[in-house]
Amino acid sequence: MNPLILNNPQSTPITNDQFFxxxxxxxxxxxERTAKGGLIIMPPTGGETSKRNSDINFELNLWNRQTKLGITFD
Known part of the structure; x- marks a missing residue:
């Protein structure tokens, strides 16, 4: 699924505080925001991307258990 990009018709993009x-x-x-002030609504990850992310997190967590260099997050 592709992201939805909303373009801001105003000449002034929203401020950092407004975006927050x-x-x-x-x-x-x-x-997310584009360099030109557009707003990007990112879709949730699909099954294939979610599986790849899970595999990466699993490997990273195994490595971190051995090295004890910190904590891991998804």
Missing amino acids: QLCAANRDLKL
């Missing part, structure tokens, strides 16, 4: 408030009010969405 938007993200805080929509915690279930993965939001």
Whole structure:
């Protein structure tokens, strides 16, 4: 699934504080901004991407258990 890009018709993009408030009010969405002020709504990962991420996290966690260099997150 492709991301949805919303272009801002205003000449002034939203501020960092406004973007922070938007993200805080929509915690279930993965939001990003473009360099030109557009808003990107990222779709959730699909099955194949989720499996690859799980495999990477598993390997990283195994490595970290051996090296004890910190903690891992998904």
